[in-house]
C-alpha cells in the first residue's frame with residue numbers, strides 16, 4: 001500500500017452559479033459558495049471533501065469563510081504527518097482544539113475517508129460497512145412562485161420521470177397566506193406525487209398546532225422542522241397532534257440529539273446530513289440510534305455540489321434505515337457539474353458511481369473557472 005501519511009492540506013473556495021435562485025425564508029442565493037478541502041498523502045493520493053452550508057450562516061452559524069479559516073489555521077496543522085486511516089484519533093485531537101464547527105469538520109472527515117479509500121482501492125461505502133442499496137429517490141425542491149407556476153414545474157418533472165415527490169419551503173410569508181399557497185399546490189398534486197413542506201424552524205408551537213392540520217387535509221405527506229431546533233417538547237406535541245410524520249432537521253445534529261428526539265417521540269423521521277453532523281461517521285451513528293428506536297431516515301441536503309452530494313449518497317446507500325428517500329438535488333440546481341463524469345440521476349433516483357473513494361473526479365478546469373479570486 002502507498003504511503004498513507006498526510007503531506008498537505010489545501011482549501012479552495014468556489015462560487016458555483018445556480019440555474020435559478022434558491023430561496024429560504026429570509027435568504028436567497030443565485031450562486032452556492034463551496035469550500036473544497038484536499039488532503040494529499042505522501043504516496044501521491046488526494047482525497048477531497050466539501051464544506052458547504054445552505055446559502056450562508058443563517059442555518060447553523062458557519063459559512064464557507066469561517067470553515068476555511070478554522071481548517072487552515074487550526075485543523076490542518078493537526079493533520080500533517082498523520083496517517084489518513086487514523087480518523088478516530090484525529091477527530092479526538094481536532095475536538096480538543098476546535099469546539100462545534102461541524103460543517104468544517106465534515107469537510108475534513110470526508111476528505112480523509114476519500115483519501116483512505118483511494119489508498120485501499122475501495123469505495124467509501126466499504127469503509128462504512130457496505131451497501132444496503134445502490135440508489136436513493138430524490139425529492140425536488142419546488143420554487144417559491146405562485147401556485148400555478150409551481151404546479152407546472154412539478155408536472156414537468158413528473159412527466160420527465162425526474163422526480164416522484166416534491167418539497168416546498170414555507171415560513172417566508174404570513175402563515176395563512178403560506179398555508180393557502182401550499183394547499184393550492186398540494187391539492188393539484190394529490191394522488192400523482194408526494195408533497196412535503198419544510199418550515200426551517202420559522203413557526204412557533206401555537207401557529208404550528210393551528211395551521212398544520214390544514215396542510216394534512218390538503219394531502220401534504222410530511223412536515224419538516226416547524227419549530228426552533230431546541231424546542232423538543234413543542235416538536236413532540238406537534239408530532240403527536242398530526243397524523244402525518246414530522247421530520248427533525250435543525251433539531252438533529254449529533255447522536256445525542258437523536259437519542260433525545262427518540263426519547264421525546266419528537267419526530268417520526270430523521271433528516272440526516274453528513275455536513276451538519278461533522279461527517280460520515282457521526283451521521284452513521286445517528287442512523288444507528290434511529291434504527292434502534294425504529295425511526296426511518298431521509299438523506300437531507302445543504303445544497304452540496306457533486307462532491308458533498310456523492311459523500312452523502314455513500315452514507316445513504318450504506319445505512320439500511322434511510323428508507324424515506326433523499327433531497328440530494330444540489331448538482332441539479334447548479335449550472336456546472338464540476339466533475340469529469342456527471343452524477344447519474346435517472347428514474348427519480350440518484351445512482352451510486354463505481355470506482356475508488358467517492359467514485360468521482362473533479363474537472364480541474366471547472367474548479368479553476370469558479371474559484372473565488
Ligand SMILES: [Mg+2]
Pocket residue numbers: 198200224225249250271
Ligand atoms: Mg430542512
